[in-house]
Amino acid sequence: MNQCVTALPSSLSGHRFDRERHWAAALTLTFAQRHGATRMMRARHHGPLRVQRPFYPEGRGEACHVYLLHPPGGLVSGDALTIQAHVESGAHALLTTPAANKLYKADSQGVAWTQHTQLSVEDGGALEWLPQETLAFDGSRGEQRTSIDLHGSARCLGWEVMALGRPASELPYVSGRIEQHFRLTLDGKPLWLERQPLDPxxxxxxxxxxxxxxxxxxxxxAVGIADAAGALEALREALPDTPRWAVTVRHGVLLLRYLGNSRNEAWAICEQAWHLLRPRWIERAAHTPRIWLT
Structure with missing residues (x-):
């Protein structure tokens, strides 16, 4: 398999417990088309971020499925995660996670965590970013930044699902602050910019x-659907008739939003939308990652 897996040198910055505590982890992935298949050509990691070996459940010439692993299972004060994924022309990667990401309560000094995701796709490439949901515990403090840079006819489809608090344990999200930033550009021009503070x-x-x-x-x-208007109408006809979600198309970007109180419902709507959109997006039926079923 033509891939390079490299561990970066460890950092000494994590061994502190004051206001300057900083526990960094980084993962850099590159996917390229080689000999008729998408290969993971580069996987550099530092700290507790890893990937499993690539899977090809749709066939060797189809999407390369990769599971992103963060063994701690969540972010605590001082954590700083950086994930970078680059898809070259002609390649197609699907990235997901084996479990929900947890954002834990800040420490007694209120030190924040950070999570930065940087995705880029070259002309003719395709990327699916489908992490499992994020669970924010009461008192969590941090910043999430998602940056997506597309070029030419690049295609990208992804989602982010966020659940606040733990209602089943009667522990609502009543303190803390999470700052979210989304940035999607095509050839350097912004298509979708958004900032959202989650502050009770x-x-x-x-x-x-x-x-x-x-x-x-x-x-x-979703970016790269030839008939975005038709896809929009298909979603409105197929998805549950509830006011908790809505869909629109702006500047070539199809955006579906959910706002409610059920993470199961939110996930189900996103997954159903993905199954409906993928044949219109890349002329391939959706293939559910087996890790979701375990």
Missing amino acids: LHPRFTGRWGQGGATVQATLW
């Missing part, structure tokens, strides 16, 4: 003009 003490969190007290939110995006 801000009027937006409970106001009907904002979060409205909802504990679960999700966003699905």
